[in-house]
Amino acid sequence: MVESDALISVMGLSYRYPRRGVVLDQVDFTLKKGERVALTGPNGAGKTTFLHLLVGLKKPKAGQVWAFGAERNVEKEFVEVRARAGFLFQDPDDQLFCPTVLEDVAFGPLNLGKTRNQALEIAKQTLASLGMAGFEERITHQLSGGEKRMITLASVLAMEPDVLLLDEPSNALDTQARQRLIDTLLCLPQAMVIISHDGDLVTQLATREVTLVDGKLVDQRR
Numbered sequence: 001m002v003e004s005d006a007l008i009s010v011m012g013l014s015y016r017y018p019r020r021g022v023v024l025d026q027v028d029f030t031l032k033k034g035e036r037v038a039l040t041g042p043n044g045a046g047k048t049t050f051l052h053l054l055v056g057l058k059k060p061k062a063g064q065v066w067a068f069g070a071e072r073n074v075e076k077e078f079v080e081v082r083a084r085a086g087f088l089f090q091d092p093d094d095q096l097f098c099p100t101v102l103e104d105v106a107f108g109p110l111n112l113g114k115t116r117n118q119a120l121e122i123a124k125q126t127l128a129s130l131g132m133a134g135f136e137e138r139i140t141h142q143l144s145g146g147e148k149r150m151i152t153l154a155s156v157l158a159m160e161p162d163v164l165l166l167d168e169p170s171n172a173l174d175t176q177a178r179q180r181l182i183d184t185l186l187c188l189p190q191a192m193v194i195i196s197h198d199g200d201l202v203t204q205l206a207t208r209e210v211t212l213v214d215g216k217l218v219d220q221r222r
């Protein structure tokens, strides 16, 4: 039974890779409205794999995924999930594909049916809200790692997703940009899952923390 305030919920979710073996072993998890859940755990524990399963980028070996009020099994059903769950990939180079920053950030809104002018306006506003005004005409592949990280976040936020799935969002950010990111995320209304090895970010941001160890998800007392 999925709770009424659940946005995304998994039950008995299991996954294994050939050679690596089991990474997720009958995991149960629910993301509710208003939550900012930190997903922690050692390198290679399966945190990224877990987020990929939530949005259908991988198919579980067993278990169920519920998202936005419906069970999701096949690719067609996950298309809506990916439109509503903004995914910030661990590596910004997997996410940036347009020549300029403005085009990249406007791509999502355009794809969601906004006019070109509306999409460009949303992109400019989103960049400004992240302290990235002035980057509009920069060439994406020439940006630094930290700049790319902020631009990918802008691309995700410009689509106004219902949920955010953030894979190590503070990677490559300097102290100022990192704090700006934390302050920005704190002000957002969306529920989110945040994979992070950054203990201070987790302390500042998370409303609860779950840790993936040996394929099991363990609730942390905070």
Ligand SMILES: Nc1ncnc2c1ncn2[C@@H]1O[C@H](COP(=O)(O)OP(=O)(O)OP(=O)(O)O)[C@@H](O)[C@H]1O
Residues within 6 Å of the ligand: 017, 018, 019, 020, 023, 041, 042, 043, 044, 045, 046, 047, 048, 049, 050
């Ligand atoms: N395509 C693949 N084939 C085989 N093994 C894989 C594949 N992708 C990931 N793995 C392995 O599965 C495990 C989980 O990987 P995953 O990236 O989900 O871990 P993670 O917890 O996000 O790690 P990190 O904190 O280092 O980013 C790792 O041991 C990884 O080497």
